Every structure is written in structure tokens, then in C-alpha cells.
Amino acid sequence: MGNRGKPRGVSSSAAENLLPTGARRASGGAVRPGRAERRKLQRKVKRRRRRSAVKEIPLLVGVAVLIALVLKTFLLQAFVIPSGSMENTIQIGDRVLVDKFTPWFGSKPQRGDVVVFKDPGNWLAGEKTTKKNDPVVVKQVKEGLVAIGLLPSDNDKDLIKRVVAVGGDTVKCCDAQGRVTVNGMPLSEPYIHPGNKPSAFDFSVTVPQGRLWVMGDHRANSADSRYHRTEQYGGTVSEDSVVGRAMVIAWPWATGRA
Template sequence: MDTEEQHTKRDRSLGPAKGSQERSRFSRSGNPEDRPADAGDLPGEPGGDDGGRTGRRSALRRAALICAALPAAVLLLSAFVVQPFLIPSGSMEPTLRVGDRVFVNKLAYRSGSTPERGDVVVFDGTGSFVPDTAGHNPVAGLLRGAAAVLGLADPPDTDFVKRVVGVGGDHVVCCDRNGRLEVNGTPLDEEYLHTGDAPSRVPFDIVVPDGTLWMMGDHRDRSSDSRSHLGEPGGGMVPVDRVIGRVDLIGWPWSRAGAPTGSGDAFDGVPAPDGSHG
């Protein structure tokens, strides 16, 4: 019997050769450098083609979900809590300027609260400042409103920002012998007015009906406000339920960021319509 042949058979029965064991061990290691040169990535492994495509698809799905969720979150927030609003005109200068982006607090008048004299508010002027046009497209209005919230369009033409000067029951007169507005017999020192403007160049004497507001801009010479609609149905009065919210913050530009100028103590001494204070 051939001795060499016997050794060969016996060695095979003991298992793979040493070189084969090393290759097997290297192929199972996590170090790519330890793999044989002809060993490719297996399907489904992290570095493989299938794994890479799966990872990219997963990343794209996450990005799509985020892109869809962000506008939805902004719309929900603006519908119920805080709505951004672009100031389109100079009627509220110097308090608010053209191009200012403000945040309107939509919770300010919930839970029974109502606008107070001196508040700067955004309201829907439909039926008071602009005609209530029948037959308008509600879907188009909704889409434009959503685009305005996202900063993709100007605010609706029916939205206005003014200062509350008179509330329900107030007697508002222009002007006293010193050229000042009077509310319930008390003259106002309106320090927030635009420099050079008179409190009003249009005389009026009105009583604000309950549930409505008398609105005026701070730039009186350039503001189309309640005074401009005195001879129209409603007399320029804005229903309280048309108020969208109170302007609490200027968000842009950064140089003007912060709370807008308030009314100071202009209305502090004004009594209630029945003559009582506080």
C-alpha cells in the first residue's frame, strides 16, 4: 500500500486544510480588508446594493413625511393658536410698517374675553370694511388663506389690522376744542399716532353698538378705517366675532422684533359707558 496515499486520505478526513480554515475565518470577520479579493458583498448586507437601495428609499420616505407634516403642522397652529400675518400697508405706522411679519394671538379672546380699547387686532372686514360679495369661491378663498399662512401669498383682501378705539356702548367724538378724540367724555393723548397726523381730519360723533368695535389706524392720514364707512350699512362698526386675533409680536425684520408699541396710558382714564371706572 502506498504510504503517501494513506497520509493524504487521513489528512482529508481530519477536515479542511489550514488555508481553507483561514479563508473561512476571514470571510466571517467584520473587516472588509480581511475578506478574500474575490468575495463580493452578499445581497441584503449593509454595504450591498440591495441594502443601499433600501436605505435610500427609507431616507426618501422620511423626508417626504417631514415635508408633508411641516405645512400641516403650521396650518393647524395658525388655525387655532398663532397666525403669521404680513402687514401690507402703512396705515398702522409707526407701530407696524409695510413688510412687517407679525404673529396674531388667536387665543387672546377665547373663554369669554373681548377686545379692549387700545388693542391692535387683525379682523375680517367682510360686511363692514368690504362688501359681503355673494357667490365667491370658498375653495379658492381657503387655498389662498393657506398660501398666505405659509408665506406664499399676500393676506386676503378682506383682512385688516387696526387699533380698537371704541368698544360696545362707547361714545366716540372727534374732536374736542384741542383737536383730541374723546371717548365717553375723556380726551385721549394718543402718543402712538404717526408724527404730523391729526387724531382725525374727519369729524364724527358716534355711539358704538354692543357687540361691535370702532377701529382706527395709527397713521390717521393714510388709514381707511371705521371713519371711511360712516355712511354705509353698519356705519364702519366691526362685529367682535369678526376679530381674528390680537397682534402680540413682530417677528420680522429682526431689527424690529418684539412686542409692538401699545397704547400706553391713552385709555386708562376712560370710564365705562355707564360712567363707572375700572
């Protein structure tokens, strides 16, 4: 009679320690959670972790945007090539990474460098480009992503050419073999588009200090310094207008180095 109401097969002392939830009372009087309570506790912990992860997403996005802005402003920026003026070195649609870091330490463009620079004054009118006409909303979204460095720039105010001569140089074309010369020395230009001449017409220009003479590798399809000789500074480009030096073609990978 003394064990009435107690679980069958459980001693009197053990039954007294059982709680309604199935938990057991520890020897010191503390309650040890049962299996159901442990599962409930685990679910609570998982929910808290999920909420914590969701709360961290805006922070992670903010950090990513900040890093992209720093990279774009001070280190590297990607550009989409809209024209064929640098073929076959760089193709239409290639994504080129441009070094913006070294100019901060006084590094100046050298002969042979491929550089991106701001349009000195309506040069792009002579370039044949293949820019897409996106809907207004898509265009605005792209511009925003470009501004923070998450998309490559296809800015219609930037050009890409090769530096042929720098300040103080005299650049001429053509010598008896049809080559471009700098300070009387003929240039070896294996990068010129197959079938193109170094230049279809003669010119002779002394480059002012702080300026550059630039030409496209696809000489027959490049409205470069040669076509602006009658303008102020004789078709040369200011070093200050240079955005950076093209380092590598980021996409497609197979194209290789600029």
C-alpha cells in the first residue's frame, strides 16, 4: 500500500525523486533536465544562433562594401573594354584590372605601359564602341555597383591606350622601314594588330613635360594622339588624367596579361 501511485519497478526512494516532467532530482536537490527539456533547450539555442547570424548580415555587407570602396579608390579598379582599339592585345568585352596604387608614390607611366585615362576632350567620338543600351533601372543599379567597386566600369569617359613616348621625347613616323621612332630609335612593336602599319600617315611631335603620346595597338581602328595633333598640346595626354596602369586581364582568364 505504501507504494501506491509510484511507477512500477522503481524503488521508493527513486520514485520520490521523479518529477512530473520526467526529470530527476539530483542528489544535492538540483533538478536534472529530462530528454524533452534538453531537446527544447537545444531548439532555443539554434533559434538564437539563427537570429544572431541574420543580424550579422548587414554588418558583413557593410564591411564588404567598405573594402570594395577602398580597393577601387586606392588600389585596383576593373574596367570593361568597349572598343577594339587595343586589339589583339585586349579584346572588346575584356575585364582589365588597373593599378591605382603605385601613382600614389610618384610612379609615372613609362614607354610601353598600357594605361587608362580620362578623355582629354571628345576623343571618344572617334572610337567605335559596343556599349549596351540597358533599361533605366538596370543602368542605375549598375552605376551604383560600379561606384562602390562591385562591378567593372564601362565609363564612356575613359580610354585605354599604350604609352609610346613620354615628356621630352620626340616621336616620329615613319623611318625608311616604316617604323615609329622615339628620339631617333626605331621601336619594335610586336603588339601591333596583324596587317596594320605602325601608322598610315607621317607625324613628328615633341612631347611636352608632364604629358604622354599614346597610341592603340589596333592602329587602323584607334583615334589616338595621331588624330589630335592640331589640338592644344599636339594630341598628348596629361599624366594627371591617367587613372592607372593596366596590369592584367581579369576575364576571360585565357587572354593573359595586358
